[in-house]
Amino acid sequence: MLGDRWTLLIVRELALGPRRYGDLLDALPGMGTSLLATRLKHLEEYSVLRRIALPGPGRAAAYELTDRGESLMPVLASLAEWGAGLDEPPAEFTTRAAWGMVAMRVTASGEAASYDTLTELVVDDEAMWVRGDGTKVRVQLGRAPLDPALRMACARPTFFALARGQTTVDEAVESGHLSIDGGLADARRFFRLFHMPGARRTDSL
Amino acid sequence: MLGDRWTLLIVRELALGPRRYGDLLDALPGMGTSLLATRLKHLEEYSVLRRIALPGPGRAAAYELTDRGESLMPVLASLAEWGAGLDEPPAEFTTRAAWGMVAMRVTASGEAASYDTLTELVVDDEAMWVRGDGTKVRVQLGRAPLDPALRMACARPTFFALARGQTTVDEAVESGHLSIDGGLADARRFFRLFHMPGARRTDSL
DNA sequence: CGGCATCCATTTTGATACTG
DNA sequence: CAGTATCAAAATGGATGCCG
Numbered sequence: 001m002l003g004d005r006w007t008l009l010i011v012r013e014l015a016l017g018p019r020r021y022g023d024l025l026d027a028l029p030g031m032g033t034s035l036l037a038t039r040l041k042h043l044e045e046y047s048v049l050r051r052i053a054l055p056g057p058g059r060a061a062a063y064e065l066t067d068r069g070e071s072l073m074p075v076l077a078s079l080a081e082w083g084a085g086l087d088e089p090p091a092e093f094t095t096r097a098a099w100g101m102v103a104m105r106v107t108a109s110g111e112a113a114s115y116d117t118l119t120e121l122v123v124d125d126e127a128m129w130v131r132g133d134g135t136k137v138r139v140q141l142g143r144a145p146l147d148p149a150l151r152m153a154c155a156r157p158t159f160f161a162l163a164r165g166q167t168t169v170d171e172a173v174e175s176g177h178l179s180i181d182g183g184l185a186d187a188r189r190f191f192r193l194f195h196m197p198g199a200r201r202t203d204s205l
Numbered sequence: 206m207l208g209d210r211w212t213l214l215i216v217r218e219l220a221l222g223p224r225r226y227g228d229l230l231d232a233l234p235g236m237g238t239s240l241l242a243t244r245l246k247h248l249e250e251y252s253v254l255r256r257i258a259l260p261g262p263g264r265a266a267a268y269e270l271t272d273r274g275e276s277l278m279p280v281l282a283s284l285a286e287w288g289a290g291l292d293e294p295p296a297e298f299t300t301r302a303a304w305g306m307v308a309m310r311v312t313a314s315g316e317a318a319s320y321d322t323l324t325e326l327v328v329d330d331e332a333m334w335v336r337g338d339g340t341k342v343r344v345q346l347g348r349a350p351l352d353p354a355l356r357m358a359c360a361r362p363t364f365f366a367l368a369r370g371q372t373t374v375d376e377a378v379e380s381g382h383l384s385i386d387g388g389l390a391d392a393r394r395f396f397r398l399f400h401m402p403g404a405r406r407t408d409s410l
Numbered sequence: 411c412g413g414c415a416t417c418c419a420t421t422t423t424g425a426t427a428c429t430g
Numbered sequence: 431c432a433g434t435a436t437c438a439a440a441a442t443g444g445a446t447g448c449c450g
Binding site: 002003004005008009068071072074075077078079081082083085086 | 206207208209210213214273276277279280282283284286287290291
């Protein structure tokens, strides 16, 4: 059910909220459009995801994880944990900030649910926003729906250094790598609650 | 590194100890022999497995998980857990007892390491043996190397019913589905310490 | 023989054109 | 923009060959 090529990658993309067909195509470079249609159909048959009508004008179609699909988060978590433990950086592989965010989300402790500051994070050209509702965390791709209480922007290496705990928020701000619009304390808290698993590398920034 | 077809299936096979090339081919029906060689080479490059010379006469070659490969057990565990949670039995998929044993191993609690009874389990034509050494459990395919203190034999449905906790050892023995050579208490302990994750189905035996 | 490399007929896939 | 149709290129399964 999950072993076919692309399948878990689609699940990973949907881990940060619903996505439209075209978005998925963009997020999965190299994947053919007809193959995406096939995989989506299979995953829908298996009740891993469902088609939904996006709210707002146009009622655009999108795909969203079902509960069964959400229950795959531990799978993504264990894979993220394994990948984070590799000593050698996978140079030949690309790394997107959103993937790091997925890793942060799926391995975040329950305590992260208490992070109720609407936070927007822009890494290069990738925007994400995060907010806990007390019960669970919501992490989503795109700009924050409302005016965020905390807004951070940085480049990808800085994001990963922060996510892996190799740099502190204070250091990153001082060096000018991280710009913060909002409370510094919230920013510190964000990277304390959400962090990538098993980071071990000591690459320089 | 892991997403290519067959890759995680190879890891699963090696989860129950070293296997030789031909054994892997038999365990992976449908996989071409040249493709197996390719995958093994890649996994060796990535230090997920290594070639070893099997002890004994002939010093036959075999493949064994490295520490990095062993650290993939949580990935197998999360996948097993997910699969076990499916309501609908995957009728179109085959299920081997060894795969159930992998699920039992990877999700067993640390307490299972204290299971120091050399136990042989024969399910249809698949033999496996288990023993904890106090620190960790060893689960391996094949006949037990020494005379086991506990020997159990049953058919696949019985094994899965026991593994999922839908049947008790006592019931299975009484109904003649499970034969035990050794201590009944050990058998009960075995299925208490090792059990499949999140079993929910209530199929009849 | 077991452990692979080679070769080839199919199947799967990626890229692109196309349609509602 | 969402998805289908099409086609060439790549991956694969199976048979076969090689080699210690």
